Amino acid sequence: METSTEGAARPDSSAVTPEVAVDTVVVTEATAIAPASLSPSRAGDFMQCPLLYRFRVIDRLPEKPSEAATRGTLVHAVLERLFDAPAAERTAPRAKALIPGQWDRLRESRPEVVELFADDPEGERLARWLAEAESLVERWFTLEDPSRLEPAERELFVETELDSGLRLRGIIDRVDVAPTGEVRIVDYKTGKAPRPEYAEGALFQMKFYALVVWRLKKVVPRRLQLVYLGSGDVLTYDPVLADLERVERKLLALWEAIRLATETGDWRPRPTKLCGWCDHQAHCPEFGGTPPPYPLPVRAAESGQVQQGRMGPD
Numbered sequence: 001m002e003t004s005t006e007g008a009a010r011p012d013s014s015a016v017t018p019e020v021a022v023d024t025v026v027v028t029e030a031t032a033i034a035p036a037s038l039s040p041s042r043a044g045d046f047m048q049c050p051l052l053y054r055f056r057v058i059d060r061l062p063e064k065p066s067e068a069a070t071r072g073t074l075v076h077a078v079l080e081r082l083f084d085a086p087a088a089e090r091t092a093p094r095a096k097a098l099i100p101g102q103w104d105r106l107r108e109s110r111p112e113v114v115e116l117f118a119d120d121p122e123g124e125r126l127a128r129w130l131a132e133a134e135s136l137v138e139r140w141f142t143l144e145d146p147s148r149l150e151p152a153e154r155e156l157f158v159e160t161e162l163d164s165g166l167r168l169r170g171i172i173d174r175v176d177v178a179p180t181g182e183v184r185i186v187d188y189k190t191g192k193a194p195r196p197e198y199a200e201g202a203l204f205q206m207k208f209y210a211l212v213v214w215r216l217k218k219v220v221p222r223r224l225q226l227v228y229l230g231s232g233d234v235l236t237y238d239p240v241l242a243d244l245e246r247v248e249r250k251l252l253a254l255w256e257a258i259r260l261a262t263e264t265g266d267w268r269p270r271p272t273k274l275c276g277w278c279d280h281q282a283h284c285p286e287f288g289g290t291p292p293p294y295p296l297p298v299r300a301a302e303s304g305q306v307q308q309g310r311m312g313p314d
Contacts (some may be wrong), residue, residue, distance in 0.1 A: 012103040029159055034262050037159075037167035038255060040205040043304055046258055048274060053258070053293065054267035055280045059292050065113045072190040075136050075229065076173065076202070077102040079152045079188055080145060090146040096134045103130065136190050136229040143227055152177040160215040162248065164253050168212050170205075182222035185209050189226055193233035202226060203237050208251070211244045220244065265294040 035042075044052040047057075053060045078098045082090050107114055117126045149173045159169035176187040185206060194202045206224035214220050226235040261267050269286045281287040281311050 006071045018106075034071050036257060039168075039170050040208045041170075041171045041206065043251065044204070046293075048272065049270040050261055051267045051269040051284060052278065052280065054261070054291070054294075055283065058262070058267075058295070059283075061283065061292075063281055065110070067116055070113050070116060071129060071133050071136070074099065074102055074106055074133050075190050076188055077106065077139055078141060080173075082088075083149075083151055083154060087147045089188055092141045093229040094139050095137045095141075099130060099133055099137065109145055110305060133142060137153070139186075139229050139232055140227070142232060143229075149176065151175060158209065158216065159211045162211050162215070162252070164252055166252065168208065168215075168251065170209060170212065172209050178222075181219075183213065183217075183219055184223040184225060185213065185221050186225045186227060190230055191228065192231035193226075193235055199235065202235065203248075206237065206246045207239060209241055211247050211251075212253075214241075214244050219220075267291075267294075 042053060045056055056063075078095055081098055081102065082095050085094060097169060117123070117129075120126055153172065153175035156172045156175055157169070158172060159167060161167045172185055173188050176184040176186060178184070187206060187209075203224065203226070206226065210221045210224060220239060220241055222238065224237045224239060228235065269284055271286050275281070275284075275286065278284070281289060283289045283291050285291070
């Protein structure tokens with residue numbers, strides 16, 4: 001649920017994924033509330049481009065929905081709801097039959113997605129788009145057998161506070177627990193699997209979740225599993241405690257960099273190939289734009305002022 005060319009609503013990048021979560025910052029005329037927690041997607045934003053992090057978390061600039069990201073949101077909702085049915089009824093036809101109803105629910109909860117097909121009066125693009133969602137759902141059945149799965153959790157919100165005071169939070173697509181107590185964390189991706197040289201970036205989100213689970217339950221997940229519906233691949237990784245300790249150190253260093261940028265207002269752009277899909281080019285100096293005035297001074301967040309949740313089914 002986790003930088004992406006598919007849009008901010010449901011990032012499906014191999015770099016970091018996902019869950020889709022977004023930090024909410026209350027802004028007044030003279031001050032902004034400093035971020036108080038970190039999610040995999042926002043950590044990925046800062047690593048990709050500090051200015052992108054600022055635009056999303058501090059300035060909260062609007063972003064247009066995309067067909068790919070919205071399709072990812074829809075597919076995730078279908079796969080979650082399918083497990084409401086008895087095991088024997090978790091079939092591909094039943095899953096595909098859930099798509100129209102979940103699309104209606106998505107339009108009700110996020111009316112802005114209707115704009116995606118505003119120029120499609122005959123419904124031809126919408127029909128193709130829904131057919132692509134059906135194909136992704138159907139491919140899942142070649143990768144996993146839901147009739148043999150009984151998830152312990154679906155769309156699980158997790159949050160923990162490290163000894164440093166940093167709060168980590170996110171939403172895990174699926175948690176499986178074996179009769180022996182071993183934990184598997186599963187994340188669905190509607191994009192394609194990354195090339196091997198980018199696999200570590202793809203696993204960052206999963207190690208983030210594993211760290212939170214370890215901190216909460218004192219259990220190192222047995223397996224991390226990324227299910228790529230776009231290419232029909234399954235990427236797995238079996239973490240050890242040293243992996244999670246390294247991720248924690250990385251997040252603490254990242255948070256220190258975010259804290260410093262928040263205090264100084266020094267949010268530097270970091271140009272990459274992903275810039276071509278960014279909604280904020282008009283505000284980015286790399287494209288001749290000017291960022292909004294930075295709302296300094298920034299004061300510390302108070303209880304209840306900073307919230308975080310998914311954009312999408314998040």
